[in-house]
Amino acid sequence: MKRFEKHIFVCENKRPEGHPRGCCSEKNSVQVKELLKRRIKELGLNTTVRVNSAGCLDACEYGVTVVVYPEQIWYGKVNVDDVEEIIQMHIVKNIPVERLQIKDEKFNRNEIKI
């Protein structure tokens, strides 16, 4: 086993207001990250699962963007209401949440079955 079984990165990049690509910060990425952290801790998973903020993950159009390693599953348009499903399905049961995955094939092509 490596240091973390799951490592979750939440984009917190902030662009100037009105930027054509938008940014994850303006879509409440901080709240998403904070709730992920809180729930992971409440469930006692924080020794094997880590939640981190990240700089721009270059998926601004799909924000709030979350990527889960080691399997590199990309989630887009994540909001606080999606957090429990990501945790219960992907983190606890190891089943990525299909409906939240970024549909652009360059993000989730040739998906590794885990």
Next chain:
Amino acid sequence: MKRFEKHIFVCENKRPEGHPRGCCSEKNSVQVKELLKRRIKELGLNTTVRVNSAGCLDACEYGVTVVVYPEQIWYGKVNVDDVEEIIQMHIVKNIPVERLQIKDEKFNRNEIKI
């Protein structure tokens, strides 16, 4: 192939001066990240390799801390002079740099051969 073949996260956490754990920011993590980004771009690797800042990776004592996914290799005490070796060996040749890996076994135990 997934979105990124290699995804490099550099801790940029900043703690108040004098904090017993120290922090990566005070050890020039921003310069490490910026040089990684610049060299990856200069080498034309930036479509398949991404360098990101990250919040606290919980390896403060070993900072500047860098973790490379998908293989989750943890590097510690990284400075700007180490950047080229990480890129040429690990990113280009896919051979992790042994001497820079965090020696604490909880970070690099049961290493996956890549």
